[in-house]
Amino acid sequence: MRWLLPVVALIVLIVVLVRTIPSAPVTTVSYSAFxxxxxxxxxKAVDxxxxxxxxxxxxxxxxxxxxxxxxxxxxHLDQLLRTQKVEVTGSRTTSGGGGWVTLAFLLVPxxxxxGLFLWTGRRAGRALSGGLSAMGRSKAKIIEAERPTTRFTDVAGYEGVKQEISEIVDFLRNPERYALAGATGPRGVLMVGPPGTGKTLIGRAVAGEAxxxxxxxxxxxFVEMFVGVGASRVRDLFGEARKRAPSIIFIDEIDAVGSRRGTARLGGNDEREQTLNQLLAEMDGFDQSSGIVVLAATNRPESLDPALLRPGRFDRHVxxxxxxxxxxxxxxAVHAHGKTVAPDVDWNVIARATPGFSGADLANLLNEAAINAVRAGGTVIDAQGLDDARDRVLLGRRESSNALLPEERHAVAVHESGHALVAALCEHADPVAKVTILPSGPALGATEQLPEAERHLYTEGYLTDLLAVRLGGRAAELVVFGEGSTGAAxxxxxxxxxAAxxxxxxxxSPALGPVGYGTGAHRLGTETAEEPLRRPYSEQTQRLIDEETARLVRQAEGQAVGLLREHRSALDALADVLAARETVDGTVVLDVLRRNRRGDDGLPGTGKVQET
Structure with a gap:
């Protein structure tokens, strides 16, 4: 039908040209002149x-x-025409181009x-006949001959995870070794972790290694607006895997289809639930010899349906x-490949300065450092560039145009000096790495602390000192100015x-006792906004929690105020140094503290005091 539209357009053009071609000149005369x-x-003749x-x-x-x-x-006209022997003819048609032209103008539109309806109808029919059959096909990307270049060597760390994944790959390569021991391969492996930790990267590495x-x-x-399409795609996906068995299926962000059933709002979601039911049926484990292993990744394991997590489906949770x-x-070091790094860069120092960073955060850190190097007119990433990139990631872009008033600048210097001195004076606090009063993002200044070692447990003494350090800025304002400000919000x-x-x-809390009201929402180290809506305790207990929280905060503020009043000269000296130099490191803080602190024996102190 591709020829229909050009042919119709050509006919219209011919008709228009016929209508517009000028004919021989015709003179209109009056009846009297005629x-x-x-x-x-x-x-001679008339019509x-x-x-x-x-x-x-x-x-x-x-x-x-x-x-x-x-x-x-x-x-008399008839008699006159007869007399002059004029040839007379009669016609029922009108003049002005002929009847066929008028008919053409009526029929062509x-x-x-x-023709347009016929063409679109046939096109839609072909799309419908092929589209309905293709709609239920899986959208899986099949990787066979050309596998990704990612390998396990490109995934730094996570040796335990790579070992479990490698065992699955080895089982698919050599199933007879496990059969001799009577072992059956796992049906599925669920990788759980915070965003950016490399779950998808590990999946690509499996594709490269397998x-x-x-x-x-x-x-x-899998999920579409038509009910039944997702289930059809699941069947097609596992059908393709069986044709290529032994094979691996990798489902990224499985929580999009594997969420708990019966929790959907507005009457439910039949399409998603049917898709999940089909996935459960395919992974049920009736055929242990199929040689299909399912890898899945999610950062929301609490939202997955329990039937999906039982043995026989996802046997291993990594x-x-x-x-x-x-x-x-x-x-x-892995992300530094392809970048020019200065000799002064120590990855161990950078790693110590980035606690809580995921793999994606570290990649972004190096990318920001490379951008800073280009912005400075070079191509080499140095230690200072990495430090600036870290501040950019944590605090936001530095606002060089955000000029503070002189009294605000002094207030920020006092505030940050309070944080730094309390951190240096508390026994369990992390050491101070850098103090700055340069605005970055919403922060007018910052005091950075770096832990000496990776912590996994936090003692009560550490948490108490952490509260005191948090309130050190407000305490400094109270000591120097006699009032607080909005900077401590x-x-x-x-x-x-x-404290809560x-x-x-x-x-x-001695008042509440050894009772914990964890919600289970911190499985991945994150908090949810719905937590206050599901309190498993009474209003009286909540009142007691509020009172104890306020007590801890007041106690921490009192501790910080007492330390700063005792070391008022060091507070003033560090504030002056910050106002003059804008940014100092932790050694400057300790040096100021030593030079302005009096020990009981008249000698400089160590920079640390016992908790009071």
Whole structure:
């Protein structure tokens, strides 16, 4: 039908050209002039239609037209034409281009519309006949001959995770080794971890390492607006895997299709639930010899349906946590490939300065450092560039145009000096790495602390000192100015949250006792906004929690105020140094503290005091 539209367009063009081609010149004369020409013998032939329109030809070849008045008696005209022997003909058609032209103009639009409907109908029919069959096909990306270049060596750290995944790959390569021991291969492996920890990267590494077909698909690729399409795609996916068995299926973000059933709002979601039911049926484990292993990744394991997590479906649950310090150093070295790094860069130092960073955060850190190097007119990433990139990631872009008033600048210097000195004076606090009063993002200044070692447990002494450090800025304002300011808003919110968790979850309140009200929402180290809506305790207990939280915060503020009043000279000296130099490191803080602190024996102190 591709020829229909051009043909119809050509017909329309021809008709228009026929209508617009100029014909021989025709002269219109009056009826009186016409009769005079007939009487003078100048008219050769005339054609008269039923409406009295006359078109004629003169003896000299010229043509003319006229109109006979219908109200007049034309018998004398008939006699005159007979006398002059003029050839007279009659016609029922009208002049002006012919009837076929008019008919063409009436039919061409109808033909054009009809042809358009016919063409679109056949096109839609072909799409429907092929589309309905293709709609239920899986959208999995099948990787066989050309596998990704990612290998396990590109995944730094996570040796335990890679070992479990490697065992699955080895089982698919050599199933007879496990059969001799009576072992059956796992049906599925679920990788759980915070966003950015490399779950998808590990899946790509499996595709690179495995010598079996690898089918990759995302959970959202199953769900459609039509009920039954997702289940059909699941069947097609496992059908393709069985044709290529032994094989691996990788489902990224499986929570998009594997969420708990019966929790959907507005009447439920039949399409998603049917898709999940089909996935459960395919993974049920009736055929142990199929040689199909399903890898899945999610950062929301609490939302998955329990039937999906039972043995026989996802037999193994592999946790991919945030990397520790050693793993962060290895990840940084991997992401540094292809970049020019200065000799002064120590990955162990950078790893120590980035606690809580995921693999994606570390990749972003190096990318920001490379952008800073280009912005500075170079191509080499140095230690200072990495430090600036870390501040950019944690605090936001540095606002060089955000000029503070002199009194604000002094207030920020006092505030940050309070944080730094309390951190240096508290026994369990992390060491101070850097103090700055340069605005970055929403923060007007920052005090950075770096832990000496990777922590996994936090004692009550550490948490108490952490509260005091958080309130050190407000305490400095109270000591120097006699009043607080809005600059401590974030500090107060963070301190209140830490104190509330100490009371509610960690059982560190003598008044409440060893009772913990954990919600289970911190499985991945994150908190949910719905937590306050599901309190498993009474209003009286909540009142007691509020009172104990306020007590801890007040106690921490009192501790910080007492330390700063005792070391008021060091506070003033450090504030002056900050106002002059804008940014100092932790050694400057300790040096100021030593030079302005009096020991009991008159000698400089160590920079640390016992908790009071």
């Amino acid at each position: 009769t005079q020409k007939v009487g003078a013998g100048q008219v 008269i239609n039923a409406n009295g329109a006359v078109s004629g030809t003169l003896k000299d070849g010229r043509t003319f037209t006229t109109q006979i008045p219908t109200v007049l008696d034309t018998s 109808l033909l054009l519309i009809g 010598e079996v077909p690898f089918l990759s698909v995302t959970g959202s690729a 946790t991919v946590p945030l990397p520790n310090q050693t793993e962060r150093a290895a990840i940084l 974030d500090d107060l919110a963070g301190a209140t949250q830490i 968790r100490m009371i509610r979850e960690f059982g560190l």
